[in-house]
Amino acid sequence: MAVFCGCCASLVTGCYGCHGRDHSEKKEPTKLTERLWFIFVMLVCFTSMTNMFFWLSAANDSAYFNRDLAEMTGMWWRYYIFFMALSCALCCYAILLLFFAFLHIACRQQLNLHGVHKVGIVLDLSLSVAMLVFPCTVLNFTSLWHYVPQLLKFVGPFAHLIGVIIMTSLSWFVAGGMGTLQRRGVPVRDVALWYFIGLVGLYISPVFIQSPCLLKYDQLPAKPLLYAHRGAEELAPENTPIAFEIALDLYDVYGIDTDVRISYDGVPYIMHDVTLGRTTNVADMFPDRYDEKSDSFTLEELKQLNAGSWFIKINPYGTTDQLTEDEIILFRKQKIPTLHETLTLILERNKTMLFDVWPPTDDTHPYFVEWLNVTLEAILDTGVDLDDVDYWSSNNGTHYTFSINTSDKRRVLTTYNDVDFSHIRNNATLNISTNVWTVQEEWMLSLFWCAGTTSISTSSCQTLQSVKAPAWQLSPIHYLVMWILFDVVSCIWVLIIFIIQISRKKRRLQQHGEEPPERYNYRHFMALEELSKNQKPVIL
Structure with missing residues (x-):
């Protein structure tokens, strides 16, 4: 057993401090600087976990992140995958270091972080902070941050339970290696005190968890209806007839x-973009007009452009590898459709259409004033009854939103996916349908499903259409029982562990003929220890 413990201590010391077995056998107390490095490792671990959580939650807008960064750099690449993988790697590295540090404490070994790890942990913190700031300062992509509280609402109940398990497991290390409950010093210096403060805070944290998925089982609303955002844009070139037909x-x-x-x-x-460069071959057909606004082109000029080849070339969603040769040829032939052509295609299938109409960007445009009337005329020319047309101005007055041929005849309120869930339920009581855009991930669909959203716009219709139920739904009563049960069991276990560890420490002191000091004074203790080392032996 002693050999096994020695091997474990050598392994732990080697991974954390890059030292061998001789160093692992030392029982000297950890230096103050190394204790500060241990605290720094915990700080970096928390920061890197926050960074990883941020990038995992932002997966819903990964396509838009790639698009905006590609427009900035001039090169299309799956940037989001790189950032997410890097955040996961940084988090794993910090967690492993912290794990080995706790193993040091469990083995009662001296903490001595190697210089390579010190450089690595500083680099970890720098990269994590930079990756958290980058979307806001460089891309002005502050909207990514609202996914963090949304994901917290989704995983909150389970994060609480996992947190209780982790904190309960740490009780052995706190009580044994760092626990100092038997010391009678200034309590703010006691690690165990901070441990119990954190544990109590974790016990009562469910009071602040408000997830729409905490819902009675018989109160689950109907699944939100799916609008294909720009068609099946993950499978075909966006805003083309083939993308609409697939969806x-x-x-x-x-x-x-x-x-x-x-x-x-x-x-x-x-057309979604103000210009044509991203989704057409305007650079080849009209090289002198590459940067011009799309509404400065006539319909005849627009019809000369190819709107599908870019999708095959760039493969923005990694789906073109599954296409057949015939499908590739078909995609390459796609043109920019008119509103009349698209609406006719939709009405033939007895479906509905939701779209934003954007006014001309230049006041010299011939239809700068009549753009809304032109849109209404194009809709009515398809045979749509005026009673089936509903339109309203956006909140900032930049465009109009049209809803055509809705089945329930209710007013549709479109909103971005950072809307408060209580607003969705309030709209339902006012007989207003809420359409949320854009929802790509299953966990986000689950949130808006439980919140009672009428419909969502999604680019992942091929994925979300197959979802038959929310990822999870839990009755508030059942979660209350789980919450209390976990907290009670954890509290009992922690108290038992602390009693055992304190008893072991007292027995160990008694076996060595020592008594625990009446008052713990760290500086006084270290001074006595230093004096005993320097004292010369007396020769009789």
Whole structure:
């Protein structure tokens, strides 16, 4: 057994301090500087975990993150995958170091972080902070941060239970290696005191957890209807006829959610971006007009452009490898559709359409004033009854949103996915349908499903259409029972561990003929220890 413990101590010391067995056998107290490094490792671990949690939660907008960064750098690449993988690597490194530090404490070994790890942990902190600041300062992508509280609402109940398990497991290390309950010094210096403060805070944290998935089982609303955002844009070139057909025919979505602009000759057409460079070959067809606004082109000029080849070339979602040769040829032939063509395609399938109409960007545009009337005329020309058309101005007045052929005839309120869940339920009581855009991840669909959202716009219709139930749903009563049960068991276990460890320490002191000091004074103790080392032996 002693050999096994020695091998474990050597392994732990080697991984943390890069020292061998001789160093692992030392029983000297840890230096103050190394204790500070231990605290620094805990700080870096928390920061890197926050960083990883941020990038995992931001997966919902990974495509938009890649797009914006590609426009900035001029090169398309899956940037989000790199950032997420790096955040996970930094977090794993910090957690492993902290884990080996606790093993040192369990083996009662001197902490001595190696210089390589000191450089690595400083680099870890620097990269983690930089990755947290980067989306806001460089990309002005502050919207990514709202995913963190949303994901916390989704994983909150389970994070509480996991946190209780981890803190309960740490009780052995706190009570044995760092526990100093038997010392009678200044309590703020006692690690055990801070441990119990954190543990009590964790016990009562469910009071602040408000997840829409904590819902009675018989109160689960109907699954939100799915609007295909720009068509099946993860499977086909966005805002093209083939993308609309795939979403409507293969995945039976409720409708299409897209954007409409007005050409220079007054024809509404389907296009999201202000310019044409990202999704067309305008650089090849009109090299002198590459940077011009798309609404400065006539319909005839727009129809000369190819709107599908970019998808095959860039492969933004990693889905083109599954295409057949015939599908690749079909994608490469896609053109920019008009509103009339798209609406006709949708009405033939008895589906609905939700779209934003953007006014011309230049006041010299021939239809700068009449753009809304032109849009209404194009809709009515398809045979749509005026009673089936609902439109309203956006909150900031920049564009109008149209809803056509909705089944329930209720007003539709479109909102970004950082909306408060209570607003969705309030809208339902006012007979207002809420459409949330854009929802790509299953966990986010689960949140809005339990919150009672009427419909969502998604680019992942092929994934979300197959979801039959929320990822999890738990009755508040059941969660209350789990909460109390875990807390009670944890509290009993921690008290037992501390009693055992304190008893072991007292027995160990008695076996060596020592008595625990009446009052613990760290400086006085170290002074006596230093004096005993320097005292010369007396020769009789």
